[in-house]
Amino acid sequence: MNPRDLLADLVAIDSVNPDLVPGGNGESAVVDFCTGWFAANGFETRRLEERPGRPSVVATARGTGGGSSLMLNGHVDTVGLAGYDGDPLKPEVRDGKMFGRGTFDMKGGIAAMMVAAARAKQHPLRGDIIVACVADEEHGSTGTAEVLKHFRADAAIVTEPSHLEVTLAHKGFVWFEVTVEGRAAHGSRPDLGIDAITKAGHFLVALEELGHRLATGPQHPLLGGGTVHASMITGGEEASTYPARCRITLERRTVPGETPDSTTKELTDILDHLTRTVPDFRYRLHRGLARDPFEADPDARIVRTLVDSLGEPPVVRAEPFWTDCALLDQAGIPCLLFGVDGAGAHAATEYVDLASLDRLTDVLTRTTTRFCG
Template sequence: MTPRDLLARLVSIDSVNPDLVPGGNGEREIADFCARWFQERGFAAHRLERRPGRPSIVAVRKGTGGGKSLMLNGHVDTVGLAGYDGDPLEPVVEDGRMFGRGTFDMKGGIAAMMVAAARATGRPLRGDVIVACVADEEHGSSGTEEVLESFTADAAIVTEPSHLEVTLAHKGFVWFEVEIGGRAAHGSRPELGVDAIAKAGHFLVALEQLGHDLATGPQHPLLGTGTVHASLISGGEEASTYPASCRITLERRTVPGESPRRTEDELQAIIDRLEATVPDFSATLTRGLAREPFEADPDAEIVRTLVAALGEPPVVRAEPFWTDCALLDRAGIPCLLFGVDGAGAHAATEHVDLASLDRLTDVLTGTIAAFCA
């Protein structure tokens, strides 16, 4: 099966992440398909499904012994189908591009790594080849987290779309909730009330200043600087009442060297300063989900092997978004990101460049054969 044929089949399977879209189909159907596909080609297919209806498939072709193991990792879930221009589950080929939900993000990468693994293991290799088709990357990455509890490798490649450019770093993020306190009172009794929403304005101004300070501060050579922004705000009950609280959700995007603890400390410092200088200001900071930034060693063997298989001077890049590379790296698996060209991730129209799909498959095939030989 060619990568193009396989991609068309994968796109036709609804795998919308139900954590993003209530009632979404989830990964069960696409996991069943991938497991059968691998089994028909001599791989042992392991199904991991700690969360019912949210399976990941890990296909393994054992080596003859004495070689290095390589994991190929990609997510099979997609964002929602609503608002897509056309039928999102009907792959359409026009002018060398295939359109459909997930073609770019990231079933193109899934198809390439599946076909490459099958081709590269046509002859025995000394090292194990592990292909992880994981659930839930678009929301919480529970799939890769579950995989890493049972499987490891000497190196890994994540086939998220990268425009055939070698991606060696990406940002992390930390989410926070800030609860700003006030005092409820009738709107006619200002001497009794404390307006939590107005007090929140002081925090938002300070948050904007933090963003400016970050933007003009030290830069990572590939990623630039960290960022911060307010995402959600809510407060108050009715027009005639002073609001007793105001809640702000914010996101801090991080670069290597910026830990969740460091970002929490910088926000707490803002709150401490405001409590000391603004009358009746009080706030509580709560840290939520945190994902670490990622930075690969450019001299790692897997990076050098993939660049050699590429056969030309690579374009080295970084991504502003987070990927499962960070989880693999934290588990001690040297990795990088390398995937297809195209456009439209999460957009109303999405496509993959089919020449890049073929090129990715060839590069992955050569990388597997060389690394696991």
């Protein structure tokens, strides 16, 4: 039972997220493969497919009863293949690394948790081992959301890549759309027109000032401060017309203690101030997708068990990006993130360090055996 061989099989299966790349293959083929592998290794399996063509699979090894259950969670979807340097679906090993799309993000973690669960189930365990290979983490995380409608566990480990460092926090995000309203008129009639784009400039300056306040204000000990940036801007029709509106899409990255409601109020206060102080300034604010930040309790049993299983002092870190840990935490499941070393997530060259893959598999095996035993 070798995680390297299993990883090579997983990488060779196209599982590009079609929400990111229209026409992408999706997760059906890789979930079919995982389901067969779990069945061959004595797991109960359940396929979840609330969204047709976007399945997840949950495999369970039942304990004898009276013990703690542990969920190992990872996503089987990948980003696109276009622009990859070489054949993204032909795993290649050189210099102790395996190259290919998804090796690092995150089929390495998938292979490690599958093999670790199979090894751990050979021991007499009282608690259940639950392995969730989920869809759609790269876009909307509908896979883990669906899993949590049907499964619970006493704790969880998400095997996103973490360079074998114990990751106990990550940022959340909120997307907003601000539409600054002007009035269309011929370019020769400034008495009739209101330039929405120049009015929007006042907001962009205020947004930059907000970013500075976040950078210099109170800081989270692992994550630092929240951030904000303007992602896209559109406005205007033609050179000779006053623009009737200017639309700005922005992202606010959040740290523990910041919420979608608090960040909405933060922006509303800025925009209301501009309405009072800038002549003819009018706006509409729409809040889009929001994901909460995550912070684990360092004294949680699952954290202590994994740290003990490392056999050496851990490096504790946080991530600036969002993961499914936040959904598990919101569901009341204590969790942390721990995964392979490597590089190239979403990049033209991607690889996993194979020694770290073996190390991850060993640590997950010990952690699962101890936690469920």
